[in-house]
Amino acid sequence: MNTDAVDLAGQLARAARTLQDHSGREALAGKRELPTPCADFDVHRLSEHLLGTLVAGAHAAAKEQLPAGAPGPLTEAPWIVFPPLVGRLADAWAEPSAWEGETPFFGRTRPAPFAGMITIMELTVHGWDLATATGRPFTADDDVVATAAAVAARIAENARASGAFGPEAEPAPDATPLERLLALTGRKAV
Template sequence: MTQKIGELLEAAADRALPVVRGIDDARLGDPTPCAEYDVRALVNHLFLVVVNFQALAAREEVDFSQEPDFVTAGWRGRFGEETARLVEAWSAPGAEEGTTGKMGLPARTVGLMVLGDLTVHAWDLARATGGDFVPEPGVLDAVGPGLAAMAPQAREMKVFGEPFPVGEDATPFERLLAVTGRDPGWTPERASGTSGASGARAVGGS
């Protein structure tokens, strides 16, 4: 049976929240696997994604062109509140039906997009700040095929980087990360060298 987006987002949030809440203020200026984003900028981006995709679930228009500074007093708690609202928005009756957004995409596809953001960016932030992150298997099963299918268009739109080469023994999650242009072995220590700059982009906002 196909899991509902709201259920998948709840599972993804359960894995992402400890990562975000565990970020020390001293790490906000550190690099991330998204080469153009430091930790603070990526947290702001993920905040915006979580807020805007609540609106998309309700068939409201959104604007990704501006990224406010959400990293102000109490931001960790507010991130938890916003993810709870995201789950609620996509759990509402009819949220997965029809289309939403300026591109008129199927609503479930849009829901899978934010599921991908929450999952991949949680890994980005964990890897950047020394945290632990393992995606929930059901989430990975749902989001993996979707990200792979949208990858060519995402690269044209400069949302994904070029696919990163991985070995035959790569795990399904490592393959997903590679599809988005990320080096699954990225570390902050490698970020300053060419081998550590994966060319990954922030997933959301397309």
């Protein structure tokens, strides 16, 4: 495994664990219907979206098509469902072959490193959405934010056209790298 893949695998694992930290019982119990900064999602729908990211990301790392109907609705609480999926996702991307070649990812064949980086971005941005919705502070490692920002910039035009990103927000002059990432995806950090 090359150094970049080792670094990215570590970033992905840390982004997934950060998400897990924000999806525990203490963070989410009784907050299912709270609105999130992601306009179309309440906490439950965002948790279902994140379930999809965890499942699709693990399948992409294994070079497997997502099974029909997967991942399905979130029928148990995230604090029950997410921990084993976080472990599987991190383990899958820790394999050297995960970062090589191409892989099926959300209905398209993509370069494997791109699929891994999109997963890092999804976990980071939506992890912030979840933390913000539930009133918890959110931090992410600088290298994780840099990778998420690089891939967000790469897909921003198409993501805005599809509605996945909102209109780019204006970050404050002294914005942190995380706040700049959030602005790029159409969020305003408060």
